Amino acid sequence: MIQVNDLVKSFSDFRAVDQISFSVQPGEIFAFLGPNGAGKTTTIKMLTTLLKPTSGTLAIDGLDIARHPNEVRKRFGIVFQDPSLDNELTALENMEIHGVLYGVPARVRTERTEKLLKLFELWDRRDSFVKTFSGGMKRRLEIARGFLHTPKILFLDEPTLGLDPQSRNQLWSHVKHVNETEGVTVFLTTHYMDEAEKVAQRIAIIDHGKIVAQGTTAELKEQTKTDSLEGAFLALTGTTIRDESANPGADQMRQFSQMWRR
Amino acid sequence: MSAIYAMWLREVKRYLRSRVQIVASLAQPTMYLLILGFGLGPVFQEAGKGSYIQFVAPGVVGMSILFSSIFSGVGLLFDRQFGFLKETLVAPVPRTNIMIGRTLGSATIACIQGTLVLTVCMLAGFRPVSWGQFPIALLFMLLIATVFAALGTAIGSVLKDMQGFQIIMNFLVMPIFFLSGALFPLTNLPAPLSVLTHMDPLSYGIDALRSQLISVTHFGAALDAAVLGACAVAFLALGTRLFSKIEI
Ligand SMILES: Nc1ncnc2c1ncn2[C@@H]1O[C@H](COP(=O)(O)OP(=O)(O)OP(=O)(O)O)[C@@H](O)[C@H]1O
Numbered sequence A: 001m002i003q004v005n006d007l008v009k010s011f012s013d014f015r016a017v018d019q020i021s022f023s024v025q026p027g028e029i030f031a032f033l034g035p036n037g038a039g040k041t042t043t044i045k046m047l048t049t050l051l052k053p054t055s056g057t058l059a060i061d062g063l064d065i066a067r068h069p070n071e072v073r074k075r076f077g078i079v080f081q082d083p084s085l086d087n088e089l090t091a092l093e094n095m096e097i098h099g100v101l102y103g104v105p106a107r108v109r110t111e112r113t114e115k116l117l118k119l120f121e122l123w124d125r126r127d128s129f130v131k132t133f134s135g136g137m138k139r140r141l142e143i144a145r146g147f148l149h150t151p152k153i154l155f156l157d158e159p160t161l162g163l164d165p166q167s168r169n170q171l172w173s174h175v176k177h178v179n180e181t182e183g184v185t186v187f188l189t190t191h192y193m194d195e196a197e198k199v200a201q202r203i204a205i206i207d208h209g210k211i212v213a214q215g216t217t218a219e220l221k222e223q224t225k226t227d228s229l230e231g232a233f234l235a236l237t238g239t240t241i242r243d244e245s246a247n248p249g250a251d252q253m254r255q256f257s258q259m260w261r262r
Numbered sequence B: 001m002s003a004i005y006a007m008w009l010r011e012v013k014r015y016l017r018s019r020v021q022i023v024a025s026l027a028q029p030t031m032y033l034l035i036l037g038f039g040l041g042p043v044f045q046e047a048g049k050g051s052y053i054q055f056v057a058p059g060v061v062g063m064s065i066l067f068s069s070i071f072s073g074v075g076l077l078f079d080r081q082f083g084f085l086k087e088t089l090v091a092p093v094p095r096t097n098i099m100i101g102r103t104l105g106s107a108t109i110a111c112i113q114g115t116l117v118l119t120v121c122m123l124a125g126f127r128p129v130s131w132g133q134f135p136i137a138l139l140f141m142l143l144i145a146t147v148f149a150a151l152g153t154a155i156g157s158v159l160k161d162m163q164g165f166q167i168i169m170n171f172l173v174m175p176i177f178f179l180s181g182a183l184f185p186l187t188n189l190p191a192p193l194s195v196l197t198h199m200d201p202l203s204y205g206i207d208a209l210r211s212q213l214i215s216v217t218h219f220g221a222a223l224d225a226a227v228l229g230a231c232a233v234a235f236l237a238l239g240t241r242l243f244s245k246i247e248i
């Protein structure tokens, strides 16, 4: 379902993704784990046509991404790590616009929107502007929106970031549900090893842009002679903390935009 | 088709909700109209050119359309920073449609804004010479708005931050405004200035508005329409190209 060969992405002279290859089978739940800055989001951006690789090939459902971006976009859904909602619209309007862009028929759209907003406990706030939501509520809306259409592949980039335990449970059981009933292939990243262990059938561990290990949880544990996924992860990637590079541009822009809206 | 409509609707909804901003953005054109209109009025009259308010009102309308369409085109920059742009870029619709929807939304907003400014002009004493040509004037407003909304989207596609926007404002948008003949007649200008004014698409836009609203024209409405049409096509093509190349 996903086929990646010798993928490289460089930002000026820094290699964020360094010659990785892997494949994900149809119907599989695949977890992509790695420390901060390992290159997970960059890989997902290339898989979802947002970023062009420096070299290497990517295929989704047998289609080369560089040559058929529009066809590829019809096959996946994504929940981004970073915010991607329109803050000036209501929750319902955000769902609506997503449904229209993804060609979900009006009736199905209304039905599913209600079901999903109820599932993620946003139904009572459906007519509130997203800018009035708490961080976790925004996150839940992003997730609900991601499930509005049924793609062949679902990319989840740290979907549980900032979610309470209830919502996390809800999310993973829903992920398992669509995987089992509709055969949706899932490609996910998370920093919670227990989540990966629970839902993922196969795991790849990436560090400094390189894949350092791949396999089932059992295989990874055996390979590192540890007794938990967390232990295996630490054994493979070391115990030093990675600095997350800050983005000074974004803050300034936010301030400016606030001024602008007055 | 529905993607174009969805993107258009989003732009228009956001605009209609920002009431304070709508009123605030009327302030600048109103100042130009009143202060320049009444300040330069006597000199203009003495030079035998008639009423300056009559002359400058179409220019001020054109100015508000220019600013409004460029600003909302550049709204792309905010969508990039706040993340919503990603959501539209991964959607299973050709990026051309997303771009067209956004641009038409921006153009619609600019037209509403232009109409509001025209109303302010009438409150200040401006009178179109014939109401019959009014609908044609509105069509020209839409054409001007499309030209600059497409330019705004093209610019917004390549800019990454606000510094870039300041540069565009100072070195592109302001010159387009000042060179357009919005504030002065295009006749008897020194040669270099005359050349620059002829290269400015807004010159043709404002000339077109004058041809319909006050029956005065420098280039002739047919040439105006041709140049504006060609610019609209060129900028839409450029905008589409740049927009579909956006990486995040
Ligand atoms: N546009 C960019 N320009 C320059 N460097 C970038 C850019 N985007 C990402 N990087 C760098 O590439 C590396 C990988 O980033 P990426 O976002 O893929 O990490 P990640 O594995 O998703 O980490 P996290 O767990 O923190 O989300 C980081 O060092 C980051 O600084």
Ligand SMILES: [Mg+2]
Pocket (backbone or CB within 6 Å): A040, A041, A042, A081, A157
């Ligand atoms: Mg990431």
